[in-house]
Amino acid sequence: MSEAVTCDVAIVGSGAGGGTVAAALAPLVGDGLRVVVFEQGPRLRDDEFDGGELTMAPVLYEDGGGFLTADGTMTLAFGRVYGGSTVVYTGTSLVAPERVIRGWRVPGLLASDLAERSAKYMQQNNVHLLSPEEINDNNRLFAEGCHAAGFTAEQFPINVRGCVGSSLCNLGCPNAAKQGTHRVQLPAAETQGVEVVTRAEVLRVDPQKLRVRVSEKPPGGKGEPSTWAPGEYDVRARVIVAAGGSVGTSALLLRSGLRARLPRLGHGFTCHPAFILVAEHAQPITNWVGHPKSFFLDRAEEEGFVLETCMYFPFTTAKNLTGLGTEHAAMMQAFERLQMILVLACDRPVEENRIEVDRSGRPVVHYTFTPAVVESLAAATRAAARIFFGAGAVRVHAPTADPHIITREDTERLDERITAEHFVPGTTSVSAAHLMGGCGMGGSAASSVCDAWGRVHGVPWLRVADSSLFPDALQINPYLTVMALADRTAEAVRRDLPELSMVAAT
Amino acid sequence: MSLLAPARRTFRAAAEAILPAATTLDESGWASVERIVQDALAQRPRKAQRQIVMFLRVLNVYPVLRHRRRFSELPRETRERVLHDLERARHVLLRRGVWGLRTLVFMGYYTQPVHSASIGYRASPRGWKALRT
Numbered sequence: 001m002s003e004a005v006t007c008d009v010a011i012v013g014s015g016a017g018g019g020t021v022a023a024a025l026a027p028l029v030g031d032g033l034r035v036v037v038f039e040q041g042p043r044l045r046d047d048e049f050d051g052g053e054l055t056m057a058p059v060l061y062e063d064g065g066g067f068l069t070a071d072g073t074m075t076l077a078f079g080r081v082y083g084g085s086t087v088v089y090t091g092t093s094l095v096a097p098e099r100v101i102r103g104w105r106v107p108g109l110l111a112s113d114l115a116e117r118s119a120k121y122m123q124q125n126n127v128h129l130l131s132p133e134e135i136n137d138n139n140r141l142f143a144e145g146c147h148a149a150g151f152t153a154e155q156f157p158i159n160v161r162g163c164v165g166s167s168l169c170n171l172g173c174p175n176a177a178k179q180g181t182h183r184v185q186l187p188a189a190e191t192q193g194v195e196v197v198t199r200a201e202v203l204r205v206d207p208q209k210l211r212v213r214v215s216e217k218p219p220g221g222k223g224e225p226s227t228w229a230p231g232e233y234d235v236r237a238r239v240i241v242a243a244g245g246s247v248g249t250s251a252l253l254l255r256s257g258l259r260a261r262l263p264r265l266g267h268g269f270t271c272h273p274a275f276i277l278v279a280e281h282a283q284p285i286t287n288w289v290g291h292p293k294s295f296f297l298d299r300a301e302e303e304g305f306v307l308e309t310c311m312y313f314p315f316t317t318a319k320n321l322t323g324l325g326t327e328h329a330a331m332m333q334a335f336e337r338l339q340m341i342l343v344l345a346c347d348r349p350v351e352e353n354r355i356e357v358d359r360s361g362r363p364v365v366h367y368t369f370t371p372a373v374v375e376s377l378a379a380a381t382r383a384a385a386r387i388f389f390g391a392g393a394v395r396v397h398a399p400t401a402d403p404h405i406i407t408r409e410d411t412e413r414l415d416e417r418i419t420a421e422h423f424v425p426g427t428t429s430v431s432a433a434h435l436m437g438g439c440g441m442g443g444s445a446a447s448s449v450c451d452a453w454g455r456v457h458g459v460p461w462l463r464v465a466d467s468s469l470f471p472d473a474l475q476i477n478p479y480l481t482v483m484a485l486a487d488r489t490a491e492a493v494r495r496d497l498p499e500l501s502m503v504a505a506t
Numbered sequence: 507m508s509l510l511a512p513a514r515r516t517f518r519a520a521a522e523a524i525l526p527a528a529t530t531l532d533e534s535g536w537a538s539v540e541r542i543v544q545d546a547l548a549q550r551p552r553k554a555q556r557q558i559v560m561f562l563r564v565l566n567v568y569p570v571l572r573h574r575r576r577f578s579e580l581p582r583e584t585r586e587r588v589l590h591d592l593e594r595a596r597h598v599l600l601r602r603g604v605w606g607l608r609t610l611v612f613m614g615y616y617t618q619p620v621h622s623a624s625i626g627y628r629a630s631p632r633g634w635k636a637l638r639t
């Protein structure tokens with residue numbers, strides 16, 4: 001038996017997209033409408049963020065952060081918690097480049113409009129630059145290394161308030177400093193009467209109807225129990241806003257049988273495939289303390305890659321370094337002397353790379369590394385090696401070199417040592433956290449899933465408000481653009497709602 | 507029964523090859539590593555659980571032709587070389603097998619505060635204050 005519930009707007013997912021829509025539509029509650037957010041993950045209390053890899057990752061991430069692509073050659077990281085991936089993101093806040101949005105060619109979507117909306121969220125999220133004294137050696141060395149290698153590093157604006165530099169952003173800030181939707185938009189929406197139901201997975205959507213399963217809190221697990229009793233619910237809503245993220249929304253719509261009318265559903269998946277590079281310095285550096293991500297080098301337009309500073313935790317680092325045994329252990333032993341750079345390739349949508357669902361409705365992500373991506377990763381590694389040595393490192397661990405260790409004596413031979421042919425899918429550790437596409441925007445159902453306002457072609461009761469809307473990679477960190485697009489979706493919902501009456505229940 | 511039980515000997519032999527520091531683990535050290543790995547496996551789909559046990563079985567007999575001994579009976583350095591060879595195997599399933607196994611070993615070891623501290627990792631929710639005190 002399932003329980004019946006009625007609301008006006010049902011939002012699936014509480015991440016960058018869903019949280020934004022919830023806050024933007026919250027004033028409707030004052031007008032007597034019911035707005036409900038369904039989030040499959042739990043809501044954590046502040047004191048439950050303990051910064052442990054083993055204690056936090058399984059609670060905050062889908063598959064504990066180890067969601068594998070279909071052929072097992074890449075892991076995808078995405079959040080599954082009240083606040084979605086904004087709980088685990090690093091909070092770097094960049095506005096979509098004009099050239100990228102122009103290149104998307106989405107009718108009715110202007111970069112200037114996204115920039116204006118992004119500015120609003122930058123203000124809400126307290127986006128600013130860190131002062132020089134808040135920047136640790138790992139980041140400072142990147143800027144110095146860029147300078148020495150003839151590049152210009154740019155500083156990331158970040159969205160923190162009262163950051164004490166725990167460096168634990170990707171395990172959920174233990175000090176509530178990071179201004180994700182769980183700190184800003186969702187609490188604001190709830191104050192105005194929006195209901196957020198956690199541990200509530202939306203199993204399928206039908207015309208103006210959702211099937212929701214609320215789960216019990218597992219014994220001893222972190223997080224609050226759901227406010228709804230465990231069980232299945234049939235929720236009727238005038239409009240449904242899918243904001244489950246690129247993978248979550250695509251999978252939900254696919255298992256709801258919508259591919260029949262939307263042939264591009266699940267297609268156009270991109271993710272900025274990434275790996276980490278580490279280099280060893282002769283002396284200890286501050287790397288485990290301070291905000292982990294202060295600088296980046298944008299070579300997207302010229303060479304198809306972006307380099308970012310980063311610092312990961314021991315297990316994540318060990319997993320993401322390619323190789324094993326003595327050489328791997330020696331790098332790990334040098335942890336307090338390690339400088340780290342994250343290499344991201346700007347991939348493009350190709351037919352093979354798409355989201356599907358298996359027979360049980362679980363997402364399956366097919367991803368193949370195109371030659372262009374592999375070339376970009378190798379070029380990025382060469383640039384990063386120059387930066388590391390420019391910063392004074394004594395040796396560099398390069399996944400696209402064989403052997404992986406590059407010493408200063410190799411600096412003249414980097415082009416020979418680091419090449420695309422050493423990239424071995426399944427052995428070279430690759431992961432991605434910028435998941436995009438699956439419900440791309442465009443002009444018609446033949447070429448896309450949604451229009452520029454997140455309206456699903458030919459399905460007036462269904463909207464999309466998340467990273468699945470991206471028709472191509474953004475080539476920079478995406479969360480602010482997700483929020484800007486979600487803001488547009490919310491605006492269209494407000495505009496269209498008077499015409500969206502509930503059809504009689506069938 | 508524990509998921510690793512049918513292949514525990516091969517698991518430990520592989521763990522030592524992947525992570526030389528594992529050779530210094532005593533029985534309670536191994537128990538801690540294996541508990542973490544078990545818990546992680548228990549949360550994975552059944553198919554993934556079966557694959558890892560199957561991979562361990564294949565790994566154990568893989569060197570027999572060339573080295574005339576099972577993987578778990580080889581010296582540590584040779585085991586490391588065998589795994590390096592498998593990382594370059596033509597078949598992606600073998601490469602993935604090594605990748606999955608090393609991920610589990612690293613998880614079992616480096617997520618333990620005692621081991622992460624031993625490599626100089628000192629992150630604390632107190633951030634800069636922890637550095638200065």
Ligand SMILES: Cc1cc2nc3c(=O)[nH]c(=O)nc-3n(C[C@H](O)[C@H](O)[C@H](O)COP(=O)(O)OP(=O)(O)OC[C@H]3O[C@@H](n4cnc5c(N)ncnc54)[C@H](O)[C@@H]3O)c2cc1C
Pocket residue numbers: 012013014015016017018038039040041077078079080081082083084085086088089090091092093094170200201202203243244245246248249252433434435465466467468477478479480482
């Ligand atoms: C480790 C990490 C670091 C990152 N760092 C940055 C950064 O510094 N800067 C930046 O710009 N971007 C960063 N990103 C990317 C950014 O977080 C995402 O692009 C953004 O959050 C995507 O927003 P979204 O709404 O599409 O999905 P998400 O924020 O992932 O939210 C989706 C939510 O929907 C829920 N959901 C899915 N399906 C269902 C369902 N069927 N029923 C109920 N709930 C469902 C999920 O549980 C999840 O909570 C990072 C991502 C990760 C993982």
